[in-house]
Amino acid sequence: MNEETKEKFQKKLLIDINRLCGISDKLYYDEDGFKHIFEYYEQYRIIIHKRIEQCNEEEKEQIRMDRHKVASAFFCAILKASPIGQKTDACKFLERTINVQLALIFSVQYVIDLFNISDVNNSELDKEIFSRMFKLPRCKKSKSKNYITNFIMLIEDIQKESLDYEIENFQPKLLFVISHLFFLLDVYSYQENYRLTIESDPSLIVMA
Helix, strand or coil, rough: HHHHHHHHHHHHHHHHHHHCCCCCCCCCCCCHHHHHHHHHHHHHHHHHHHHHCCCCCHHHHHHHCHHHHHHHHHHHHHHHHHHEEEEECCCCHHHHHHHHHHHHHHHHHHHHHHHHHCCCCCCHHHHHHHHHCCCCECCCCCCCCCCHHHHHHHHHHHCCHHHCCCCCCCHHHEEEEEHHHHHHHHHHHHHHHHHHHHHCCHHHHHHH
């Protein structure tokens, strides 16, 4: 990652961190944790690359270092760095899971979205679709209809220790599981925004 991109990502992360810290006075910006995010990201990126290199040539064509794997590496790096600190009495669900929220929001609604928007192969219709806000699904049959809440519960079930490359229980295959979940979210968002775009202007369909 070049310095210009790193600086852009850092600025966006700080905006998201400050916004989320405003949820509760029991949350605060941990500068030391923030400094480690990009160091950890590089380690996760290397791990993903090494796993891909172990595949045969045919599999390598199918398993590329795409935007979803980049997002997966950032997701785990943010979780490990935990740049939002929590006071000892930060017990509410939104407080104790704040770094998972940050990791999901930044990885999906910024990293993947940025890759999509900047793709030089985008058609005119795609440009219209990607100009819309990234969409997350609603969970109609869940106790919580908020997808972020359900995703956090899933990560808690996995246990964050399984995603820490310095811990004995680290499961590198989970990086690819998370990447695939991000792929599915990307597809969902595209289809939802495609529908909204065509509904707003049916003439755009000729741009496909």
